[in-house]
Amino acid sequence: MDKKQAIFNENDIPYKELELIGISKKQIWSLDKANITALLSGKRTCLLDLSFHDNNGEEISMKGKISLYWKDSNNAGVKIHPVRPEIMNDINLKPKELERLQDNEIITKTINNEKYLVQLDPETNELLKTKIKSISIPSNIKGVELDKQQKETLKSGKELILNVDKEKIAIRLDLNNPRGIKFLDFEQQQKIAYDRHNPQIIGTIHTDKNRNEYIEYMKGQKTALGNESQSKVEHKFKL
Structure with missing residues (x-):
């Protein structure tokens, strides 16, 4: 082996x-x-x-x-x-692509003639990448047998809605998750979609309990590390 x-x-x-x-x-x-x-x-x-x-x-x-x-x-x-103060865009993503990643989406990107899924780790600002052809989708999730089309939906980084025990659940690939798959609250996803498509409404329906914490930490990182310290980290550990 x-x-x-x-x-x-x-x-x-x-x-x-x-x-x-x-x-x-x-x-x-x-x-x-x-x-x-x-x-x-x-x-x-x-x-x-x-x-x-x-x-x-x-x-x-x-x-x-x-x-x-x-x-x-x-x-x-x-x-x-x-944890980086900003996203290191080493694959030349366009502004719209970066916006989608910051909005918790997974995007497809061709890199060196290979198709990849790309996702942002919001905790570190690292771009996570995996070759689409290397992704293996299980045949059964939560007792539901997946057909070819459902597998392709997941493999493309899109959300899939399943009916499990008379309840709807939303699932998606997650490059941040050790299991590779993230189970989403269907109702919460509907609220997020509402917020996204109704930007004129002040306030949001959904909340991210860690968002403010990370914003404050990132501000601190910019001050504490600075460009010089960040360069030292990258040089020492060849990041």
Whole structure:
């Protein structure tokens, strides 16, 4: 088996590298099951408090997510996904595409002649990308057998409405979710759609409990990190 395609096991976790960014073995195993599963699957964890010293010995503290990857030496390494003050548009997205991503949509984008799904992680401002041809949709979700058209709907990043136990549920691929699929509240989605199509109405029907918290944190990141500190992070960890 190609090790680069394998799931990580506990013995692969590079604790020494984690210690360099202020994360102990105890802290790793204090994470909940969902985050442990995500880490061992090569996916990203939740936001963590990270700290390290730059090449001049200056200590830098920041928030970020981490994931594991295979090095050429067949040893696991740690990748940092820092909270960025702005979206790093490294795939030349148009303003309208960026707006859609900021509106929690998934878009399709051709990159180097390959079709990708692209989604924004609102916590880090990272653009998440996956090849459409590599996406595998399960045949059964919540006891409902999916036909070919329903699978294609999900594979294109669109929402799919299912009738489960006489109730409607909305599901969609979610590149932020370790499971890869997000279950949405159907009524909430209807309210969000109403807000989106009625911008002239003051106020919103739905609420995002974390929105203000992240806005305040992002403002702090701009002040605390600044362009110089952000450059140090990117240079040191080759982000």
